[in-house]
Amino acid sequence: MGLDQILALLQTALELGLISSLTVLALFLSYSMLNVCDLSTDGCFTLGAVVGAAVAISGHPYLSIPAAMLAGVASGFITAILQTKMGVNSLLAGIIVNTGLYSVNIAIMGGSSILNMNKADTVFTAVKSALARINMSEQYKLVVAAAAVVIIAVLLGLFLKTRLGLAIRATGDNPDMVRSSSINPVFTTIIGLCVANSFTALSGCLLAQAQKSVNIDIGGGMVTIALASLLIGNVFLGKKKMPLRIAGMVLGAFVFRLVYTIALRFNMPAFMLKLVSSVIVVAAISIPYIKQQLPLIKRRLESRKREGNANA
Amino acid sequence: MLKIDNITKSFSVGTETRRALDGVSLNVKKGDFITIIGANGAGKSTLFNAIAGSFITDSGTISLDGRDITLMSEYKRAHSIGRLFQDPMRGSAPGMTIEENLALAAGSGKWLSRVSKRDRELFREKVSMLGMGLEDRFDQSVGGLSGGQRQALTLIMATINPPKLLLLDEHTAALDPGAAEKILRVTDSIIREHNLTCLMITHNMQSALELGNRTIMMDKGKIVMDVSGDERAALTVNDLLLRFREISGKALDNDRMLLI
Numbered sequence: 001m002g003l004d005q006i007l008a009l010l011q012t013a014l015e016l017g018l019i020s021s022l023t024v025l026a027l028f029l030s031y032s033m034l035n036v037c038d039l040s041t042d043g044c045f046t047l048g049a050v051v052g053a054a055v056a057i058s059g060h061p062y063l064s065i066p067a068a069m070l071a072g073v074a075s076g077f078i079t080a081i082l083q084t085k086m087g088v089n090s091l092l093a094g095i096i097v098n099t100g101l102y103s104v105n106i107a108i109m110g111g112s113s114i115l116n117m118n119k120a121d122t123v124f125t126a127v128k129s130a131l132a133r134i135n136m137s138e139q140y141k142l143v144v145a146a147a148a149v150v151i152i153a154v155l156l157g158l159f160l161k162t163r164l165g166l167a168i169r170a171t172g173d174n175p176d177m178v179r180s181s182s183i184n185p186v187f188t189t190i191i192g193l194c195v196a197n198s199f200t201a202l203s204g205c206l207l208a209q210a211q212k213s214v215n216i217d218i219g220g221g222m223v224t225i226a227l228a229s230l231l232i233g234n235v236f237l238g239k240k241k242m243p244l245r246i247a248g249m250v251l252g253a254f255v256f257r258l259v260y261t262i263a264l265r266f267n268m269p270a271f272m273l274k275l276v277s278s279v280i281v282v283a284a285i286s287i288p289y290i291k292q293q294l295p296l297i298k299r300r301l302e303s304r305k306r307e308g309n310a311n312a
Numbered sequence: 313m314l315k316i317d318n319i320t321k322s323f324s325v326g327t328e329t330r331r332a333l334d335g336v337s338l339n340v341k342k343g344d345f346i347t348i349i350g351a352n353g354a355g356k357s358t359l360f361n362a363i364a365g366s367f368i369t370d371s372g373t374i375s376l377d378g379r380d381i382t383l384m385s386e387y388k389r390a391h392s393i394g395r396l397f398q399d400p401m402r403g404s405a406p407g408m409t410i411e412e413n414l415a416l417a418a419g420s421g422k423w424l425s426r427v428s429k430r431d432r433e434l435f436r437e438k439v440s441m442l443g444m445g446l447e448d449r450f451d452q453s454v455g456g457l458s459g460g461q462r463q464a465l466t467l468i469m470a471t472i473n474p475p476k477l478l479l480l481d482e483h484t485a486a487l488d489p490g491a492a493e494k495i496l497r498v499t500d501s502i503i504r505e506h507n508l509t510c511l512m513i514t515h516n517m518q519s520a521l522e523l524g525n526r527t528i529m530m531d532k533g534k535i536v537m538d539v540s541g542d543e544r545a546a547l548t549v550n551d552l553l554l555r556f557r558e559i560s561g562k563a564l565d566n567d568r569m570l571l572i
Contacts (some may be wrong), residue, residue: 164423166408166416173405180403180470181416182390 009265011142013257018145019210021253022203023226024233025149025156026196028249031230033160034192035172036083039094041200041226043101044075045219048201049208050105053115056209061121064205072201073194075101080193084186105216113216115208122209141210148206149250152199157243159195168192221274228277229253231284256280313509314340314477319362319372332358333369334533340477340511345503345524348513349552355533356513360479363511365389377476394470396463396483403466406455410446410465411435413454417469438468442498460491467495471502478503480512496523517549529556 023045030038052068060067075097082093109115128140136143159165170178171188178185200222208214233252237244260273268276321333332355340346350356362369365386373382381389396403404413414435415427432450440447442464446457454462463483470478480499484492500523503510514520520527526540529552536559539547 161426162424163415163419163421163426166412169408169412170405170416173407174402176402177405177413177416179387180390180395181419182387183416183419184385184387 009261010258011139013261014254015141015145015210016207016261017229017254017257018142018149018250019203019206020222020226020229020257021149021250022152022199022206023222024229024249024253025152025246026199026203027223027226027230028246029156029168029192029196029199031227032234033169033172034189034196036090036189036193037094038076038079038193038196039091039223040075040079040097040101040197041094041223042219042221043098043105044072044197044200045204045207045222046105046214046216047071047075047101047108047219048204049214049218050108050115050204051201052205053117053120053208053214054108056117056122057115057120059121061123061126064209065123065202068201068205069198072197072199075201076193076195076197077190079197080190084189102216109214109216115214117209117212117214122212123206124209145206145210148202152202153246153250156199157246160242164188164191221277224274224281225256225277226253228280228284229256231281232256235284313342313344313377314338314363315373315375316363317373317375319369319374321358321362321367321369331533333362335372336362336533336535337372338528338535340509342509343507344526345508345510346512346526346528347520347524348511348528348530349515349517349520350530350536354530356530357481358533359530360395360481360511360513363477364393364395364479392476393479394475394477395479396466396470396481398482398485400459400463400466400486403469404454404462407453409451409453410439410457411450413465414439414469414472418472420473434472438472439465442468458491460487460495463487463491463495464498467499467502471506471508474506474508476509478508478510480510482513482515485515517552521547521549521552529559531556531559 023041027038027041030036048068048071051071052064055064055067079093079097082088082096083090088096106113124140124144127144128137131137131140131143160169167178167181167183167188168191170181171185171192175185178188204219204222208218229252230249231252232255233245233248233250236251236255237248240248256277260276263272263276264270316336316338318335318337319333320331320335322329322331324330334355336355336359348356348359361367363374365381365384365388368383373380375381376389376392405416408416411427411432415431418431418435420431421428435450436447444461444464446461446465454465457465463486467483483499484495487495496519499512502508510524512524514523521544525544526538527544527547528535528539529537537555
């Protein structure tokens with residue numbers, strides 16, 4: 001494998017990592033900050049992809065971005081209302097919205113399960129023709145994805161320092177304390193999920209436009225993939241201050257994609273992606289837990305052995 | 313100031329319904345510092361929950377400063393009511409820094425405002441009053457503090473905007489004696505400084521009589537004794553125990569009751 005190939009591989013991993021890191025940032029907000037496991041992520045990712053594609057195809061490449069994000073806000077709002085105002089368990093709320101979104105997404109695609117953007121102008125094609133002038137048209141995906149991630153990451157970092165951002169962080173940490181600060185945790189949960197889902201939808205929108213097509217399965221398993229990236233990011237920078245933790249999320253997404261891309265090179269079939277992400281999530285969550293239990297397990301085994309010896 | 317009129321609250325446990333508050337009425341004047349005693353299950357914390365809005369009472373009314381708050385939700389009441397629990401972990405967010413916790417509690421400014429230099433100076437001034445050196449650890453997360461330090465921080469958070477009413481629910485009971493003593497001293501000085509109206513539940517009979525200007529005793533969801541002024545000044549811990557036996561018809565045999 002030549003240097004060119006390695007660079008091309010890295011670039012692909014970086015592009016896909018950056019695009020999916022937006023979903024990781026969404027989970028960073030909902031899962032790590034609000035302590036809500038938002039299972040509507042898959043459907044919302046597809047929603048962003050589908051809305052973005054439909055708007056782009058109708059001839060508004062730039063409008064596709066805010067349109068997708070707004071759709072994400074709406075989806076997050078419904079998930080949040082279900083769990084805060086209508087007594088639906090938060091996991092169930094996500095699953096219900098996810099299921100409902102399947103129909104919504106197909107409806108937006110006009111009853112078909114695939115939309116093709118080969119002839120449509122997208123944010124990517126616009127940037128590609130702009131970059132052609134400085135001979136960098138090969139990097140257009142990277143430029144768009146990097147710009148989106150930098151903007152979102154910086155905004156998120158600033159947002160989490162504001163009073164509202166602090167309140168959202170405290171909601172996952174200690175909702176009692178939020179209430180005693182005269183802030184309604186229902187309100188912070190709603191805002192948090194709306195913002196998070198706008199990131200998820202943006203992520204889907206960009207992926208669809210980068211690959212010039214969208215199908216109904218584009219978001220399948222995104223929640224696990226993003227969670228795996230988030231947990232990888234936590235390993236590197238989870239204990240640091242907020243700006244570094246956010247950078248860690250992007251890094252995690254990149255590392256996940258890199259490992260996956262390399263595995264593909266070693267002939268791992270592409271359909272293994274989801275199993276790999278599941279295993280990573282289980283490992284990242286369980287290993288610290290089992291490590292914690294290990295001394296007790298050891299003591300139990302030793303005591304059993306001693307008993308066995310005594311009986312013998 | 314605080315006017316509680318004949319409130320009741322029942323909880324069902326299995327098929328049984330227990331009356332946790334059974335027609336409690338209480339009139340608290342501005343600047344009152346009332347200590348509350350009673351055995352476990354007497355309804356002391358339930359009374360605080362009712363006042364703070366953790367639940368809505370079944371009947372009766374509660375008004376604060378002339379405003380009816382009977383049906384108001386907890387977070388809205390928190391504008392005027394500060395509260396500390398026995399559990400020092402309940403009042404602060406462990407994953408956030410001392411400064412971030414204070415910023416949320418201070419709650420000044422708009423939703424998108426950030427901690428200003430002036431806020432930081434105010435926080436520093438308030439926290440240094442504790443004499444625990446926390447003012448030099450503003451960037452550390454609260455999860456790393458000891459129980460006493462966290463409760464001290466919670467006290468500052470609850471009073472950084474002096475509330476109309478401060479509810480202290482055995483807020484020193486889970487701390488070691490040294491820390492408890494210190495927190496109690498700081499509490500007393502904050503209450504004096506801002507002339508706060510305060511209700512304090514305590515299991516310490518001595519502090520029940522020493523602190524504040526009025527003492528009430530609860531039993532079975534009712535207020536069974538209410539003393540202030542000269543009558544209270546003449547009371548000893550022993551008198552309190554006798555009064556309790558007289559009123560409830562049983563000895564105050566709770567081992568958590570501290571006699572000294």
